[in-house]
Amino acid sequence: MPNSKKHFILFIALLVSLVLLFFVNISLGSVTIPNEEIIKGIFSQKMNKESWEIILYNFRLPKAFTAILVGMALSISGLLMQTLFRNPLAGPYVLGLSSGASLGVAFVILGAGILPSFLSDLFLTSYGIVVASGLGSALVLMAVLLVSKKLKDTMAILIVGLMFGSFTSAIVSVLTYFSTAEQLQKFTFWSLGSLANLSWNEVSLLALLTFIGLSISFLVIKPLDALLLGEKYASSLGINFKRTRILIIIATSILAGSITAFVGPIAFIGLAVPHMARLIFQTSNHFTLFWSTILLGAIILLFCDIIAQLPGSDLTLPINAITSMIGAPIVIWLLVRKRSFN
């Protein structure tokens, strides 16, 4: 088919853009480092200044890798959700996973005053926030899983996910009401999302979790294709729907849960990137979509991060604001362009 040749060229183009954006991403920042020095640094040669090495190895590279991991993980979880719920507006947010994570973090940051001081000190370390956020999304996930056992209808699970979202954000609102300005600021910073400040250890752990989540997703590529025809056709094709659904939910919660834990809630990536992949590749085949979504997710997040750094200035904008500013118009444009949202 001529399609495969077109897809091959597109994949090459995406790979090239990924490498280019990765390079642009690490060469920009508040401190100017010449491009040749960056290249030297990448190939682990001595750079001219020791401070440049510190900036490159300890700040820019981990941040760029985090951006790539976040982009891949959130986009794939969006792809899984959209096919499972046969709903173009589904994403990790819809299942309430991000809200669950926010709830966990809100309890730790905003509720710190309520806890005994030795506990609150323990929780307020960066790993404490990660654990709290992970626990929060796992809790919501288990609740959704429990409900999904009772409800056979996938649309119902979608609504339950939305309800969990509303419920948790209500609790967060109550908590903000009782917290100090300082706590509020801290929570707001977390909820704006940040790709920076991850150590290599944290990046490796995030990479491992992302790899596990992506591997599980890869296993359900064939059932996902069958699900494009709806649950009944999929079952008649010999697909074990229950097993597929559980695998998808586990993969999504690992991907979205761990990302939210480390970098905060990042909006619209999970929703918008799979649509961009479908638009560019003009296909619903999940094998193609899997790889194109992964690449596009990484590219988009690197791009958003470049904008967030505001090239030529010392300021850094919150990444969540950038992804929303880029993602929301894309979704609206998609909706307007195609009534049926194919």
Added chain:
Amino acid sequence: MQKKVLHTTNLTIGYKNKSNTTTIAKNLNINLPAGKLIGLIGANGIGKSTLLKTITGILKPLEGKVFMNEKSIEDFKPEDLSKELSIVLTEHLPPSNLTVYEIVALGRQPYTNWLGKLTSEDKNKIDEAISLTEINSFQHKKHYEISDGQLQKTLIARALAQDTNLIILDEPTTHLDLVHKVTLLKLLQKLTHETGKTILYSTHDIDLAIQLCDEMIVITENEILQNQPCKLIEDGVFNTIFKNENIQFDASHGKFNIK
């Protein structure tokens, strides 16, 4: 004795939830012989869809059993059943970018590897299904760009590609005009006779079914009857389908008249 593809023994169909059980029909004994086009008719709400759901394994029978090639369908693994039985439903497809060709290709899923990669044998089967149903001209269009009639043919081609002995269709002619109804049913008739497959379909177009089916299954409130259409006419079965004084069956012309 004719070779039978599927039969049921004292089947009771209906829905069951925690608090109560709704029985829709009892003691159903049907028998689908190989290589025949069989029409399933009955008034709305009499249990046609429930029966189809039960014999395709979507619903569990309340009592009795469904046998596929003399083996109870409960004992089939889903992937093995999918090689024996394929379905065509009335419901709309969820939104996607699938092309006609890709939909037909999904019929090969029971035979492909864990990634769903198509072998040359799979591709042959797909091409065969596409040419049998004569959908070549629009095979690279997206499924939302084609008409209802073309979509029905596509879904039938998908079922053919699944390469099963039995194909079950739930009201395949519902959204079609007369020309497309006849074309579609003629296609089903041709498929049974050319490929030796058994096709069971439910319908409200009784007069068309009488003319085209090899056998018919008629569900009435009191009983379930299965025979050749002409025998069913002789027995006066069609007058018992609708309990309405305004409709009468004209046996000499094989159609319903309105008084």
